[in-house]
Amino acid sequence: MARSTPSTRPEVIQSLIDGVDRYNPDNVSILEEYLATQCANKECDAMANLAILKLYQFNAHLTNDQVVNNILVKALTTLPEPDFNLCLYLLNEQMVAEEPVVHLVALQDLIEQARFAEFWRVYEGDDIYKELTSEVVGFEDSIRANIANAVAMTFQSIETENLGSYLHLKGQALSDFVKAQGWSEANGVVSIPVNKDNEAKTTVLTENIKFEQLTKIIGHSNDA
Amino acid sequence: MNYDEEIDIASEVDLVVNAYPVQDDGLDEELLAADQTTQQYQEVLIPEVVKNFIMLFHRSVLENNVYELQQIYEHSFNKLTEKFYLNESWPEPEAISPLVNDDQVFLTLYRELFYRHIYSRLTPTMEHRFHSYENYCDLFNYILNSEGPVALELPNQWLWDIIDEFIYQFQSFCNYRNRIKNKTPEELALLRDNSQIWSCYSVLNVLYSLIQKSRITEQLLVSKNGGDMVEAAGEYGSRPLYKMLGYFSIVGLLRVHCLLGDFTLALKMMENIELNKKQALFARVTACHVTTYYYVGFAYMMMRRYADAIKAFSHILTFINRTKQYHSRSYQHDQINKKGDQMYALLAMCVTLCPTRLDENIHSQLKEKYADQSTKLSKADEAMPIFEELFLFACPKFISPNGPNLDEDPEVLNSMTVFEPVQHYTKIFLAEVRNSILLPTLRSYLKLYTTMGNAKLASFLEVEPEQLRTLLMMAKIRSRQIKWVEGTLLEGEYQGTSDLDFCLREDMIHVSEAKVGRRYGDWFLRNINKFQDILGGLELTSKA
Incomplete structure (x- = not known):
């Protein structure tokens, strides 16, 4: 499974992340729009989203907290892929220690440790989680699908x-x-x-x- | 020619030269006259043998005598360093300028060595750091922006070291800039006013420019898929200087992106380099070979592709073991050994996270170096401090791309906590490892049974049955990883990486193990060949 290139990735995004244009701050909006499309259409392109975080890493003033939030929520839906941590490595220490990242990391831990029942308890227990994940369409379904996958791998x-x-x-x-x-x-x-x-x-x-x-x-x- | 001997003979003369004012010979007098007395003092301090060395060095650069340059670069320079410049810098470039007819290209190359020596033996000042950056700019400008390709030829080792050192100094500067506490207001002002110096964008710009100019990507594609190499390489890329600088820049980007915590992009840089190909270009320079595998393995580890990381580390550690006797004489011997030790540490962690049968040699070396740590890594209550210790020892020196905001008031700056990239990355890595800390214990129990009840195992592990179920699901998920099969380094397929597997039927755990069958192929092949040789021998004797 060559998961690094989703079939839905448009040509323009492909050429952007393949070349030096990925470092050009002017292109951040193209990538951000692409993220919005992913959020709306239940797609995920980790490589392109990492390119956004890279631009933020180099040009801190561009950072859009909502975009960072959505990228991380998207990455939650692809666990146990390593995307979530790969995103964290591109954020600075301060961002990782603050909201919303702290809340999202709490969810990440529960999913990574396969504590699924507890995940839902925590998720339902505080309105903040639904707020954080609201822009990612089908968040709960994606998580559920991954849990089903983990169950099917383990149980007969x-x-x-x-x-x-x-x-x-x-x-x-x-x-x-x-x-x-x-x-x-x-x-x-x-x-x-x-x-x-x-x-x-x-x-x-x-x-x-x-x-x-x-x-x-x-x-x-x-x-x- | 044997330059080493010349040094030895001349060394006795030097003492005299150093002790008394020098009676300049004709050549020097002429040059000094041209350069006036300001230089004279320093001129006197340059030992005769070093002067001779620099002139020979200069001549070899002019003649593009790569063989001689290799001797000079790898041996003579280091010998003279040990003799004269252990605790002080090499002569200022201005001081040797008269010896080389003020040849600017040579002086740029000399400065590269001059500053590198300061970085490795002394403590570079801010001035050194700035000037060294400017010198690299001069060098790359000359190479990239002269009219047409330059005729310069340098040994591969040196070309690699140029890229390697350029990145090292960048990394060193980022960390230096981060430590604002003990800097004077003047120094802070200098840093603020020169923010483009050693900036991420400028460093990436150099590496990408070298890649583009050399058309190395096109060349690699041709060597992979076939085609016209001359056309692909073009005017610049067909010259070894450009080709190798371009190639080394790819490895350089692999490293830079790892330092910046972008492991996906790091491996993406390598997409046209075939790691498994024999006689790949990176193998021409041992330091490059080792660096490549270290960063590839490290990036894989951070992407949780432990099986691929283990493969990369095992490969290069085997190589280091086999070639020990060759590189033990190299001036980079210590560095290579240190990288080797770091990779054993990384390997110890990877093997804990993804139990794998290692090559026997590697396994025994690992036991020799990290026996104690390896045992502790698999014990839930002792593992975390060891993971931290090994990671801190073996990880690259991560950098933060932007230093502290120097526009802030100095008072505020002083009270800010400094962002420590290494601590930051360690924290995230450890959080991830902490999740799987119980898995080795779980595994050791599973190995003993073929079937067992959930409740029973839970009581062994002293956890609740529900907790054990989640633990088993996690173990299952963790035992499947993307593993490289073919294509670029980022590609791969999901595979089971464990020789131990299990499934649950309600509350009954069924365990299975993959065993390795006996291997006959090699034995038969060897003996068939032997038999054929004997037969051939017999036929020959019967004819004779």
């Missing part, structure tokens, strides 16, 4: 109640979600089909002999 079957707490869904909404994933539920247990991550099969690595290794031997057979 899981108690419905546990799954519900991870996904922050109940009753019909949960049943619908389970169905949409292609999972099935019976007697309070959700079964997840075997995939390459949750099969946990004991394997024996056998060696592969490359053709190049045999060239000398094949050479010999020619001589004969």
Whole structure:
């Protein structure tokens, strides 16, 4: 998966981040608009967003706090990708120690530690989180999709109640979600089909002999 | 010619020269007459052997005698430094100017060495820092903006060192500028009025200009995909000076972006360089080879691509081990060893975060150097201080691109807390590591069982069953990483990186292990070849 180049990246953005134009402060608005598009269309282009932070890093006066916030929220939706921390490394110490970053880092920690039930408790427990994530359309759904992915990697079957707490869904909404994933539920247990991550099969690595290794031997057979 | 001998013979004469006023020979008299008495005092202090050295040096530059220059650069200069300039700077460029007919190009090159020597042996003043920057500007201006390509040729080692030192001094300046506490108001004013000196934009500008002028990107694409190299290289890029400076600038950008905390961009710089290719250009200069892998590995580590980081570190550490006897004589021996030690430290952390079977040699070296730390890294209650210690020792000296705001009132400036990039990066890295601190213990238990109940394992680990479930999910997520398969360094595929895998069926944990089968291929290949050789030998003797 070459995730560094999303298929939705426009040509103009591509050429901008490939060349020296990425350092030109005049281009920050193009990248910021592109971020707004990503936020509205549930897309994410980490490389382009890092280019915004780079421009802010060099030209502190350009920094737009809302943009920084949205980039970080976007990065939350791509965990466990490393994007969130890669963004933090481009912010200065002061920004990392202040709002909104502190709140977002709190969410990051919960997701990174797979404490999903607690994530939702914290997220629902303070209005600030919905405010911070309001410009990123479908934030909750993206997080939920990633949680579902983590569950599907780990479990072959899981108690419905546990799954519900991870996904922050109940009753019909949960049943619908389970169905949409292609999972099935019976007697309070959700079964997840075997995939390459949750099969946990004991394997024996056998060696592969490359053709190049045999060239000398094949050479010999020619001589004969 | 054997220059070393000449130095030895001349060294006895020097003592006399130093002790008494010199009776100038004819040549010097002429030059001095042209340069008047202001220079005379310093002139006297230059030992004869150094004068001879500088004149030979000058001649070699004029003649583009790369072989001689290599001797001068790698050996003679360092020998003379040890003999005369351990605790003081080399003669001022103005003082040697008469010896080289005031050749400005040579003086620029000489200044490069002059300031570099001050940086490495003495403490550079602000004046030194400014002048050295200006000298680099002169040098790059000459190379980039003369009419047509310049005829100068320099040894690859020196070209690499120019780029390397340029970035080092940039980094050094950023840290110097950050420490405002012990600076006088005059110094602060100077810094404020000269904000373009050693600025990020100016440094990036130089590196990108060298890349563009040399058309190195185009050249690399041709060597990868085929095509007309002469056309791709163009008038400038076909000259070794431009080509190598362009190439080294790419590695330079890899480093600069790592120093600035932009690890994605750092690896993106390398997109046209094939790391796995034999005889890649970076391997021509050992220091460049080592630097390349250090920063590639470091960037991978910061992107959580531990498997790729381990691969990069193992590769270069194996190389350093194998070539020990060659570079032990090099003037950069200590530096290479230090980088090696740093990479073992990084490796120790990576292997903890992503358990991997290492090459046997590397493994035993790692144990020799960091046995104690390695054990502690996998213990939840002891790991954090060790992670911090190793990271601080092994990370690059990060920089902040903009210094403190010097327009502030000096009083305010003095009371501001100084932004320490290294501390900042360490904090973020440690926060990330802290999340996975229980994983090695979890792993050691899983290794003992094929199936076990969630509650039972939770009681071993002294956590709640729900906590263990989250721990298992995290372990699962962490065991999958993007790993390079082909293409540019940033590309890769999600892969399992652990030999230990597991799944949960409700509250039952099922553990599986990947085992490595026996390898037969090598044995058979070796013996088939041996057999063929014997057969060939027999046929020959029977014919004879």
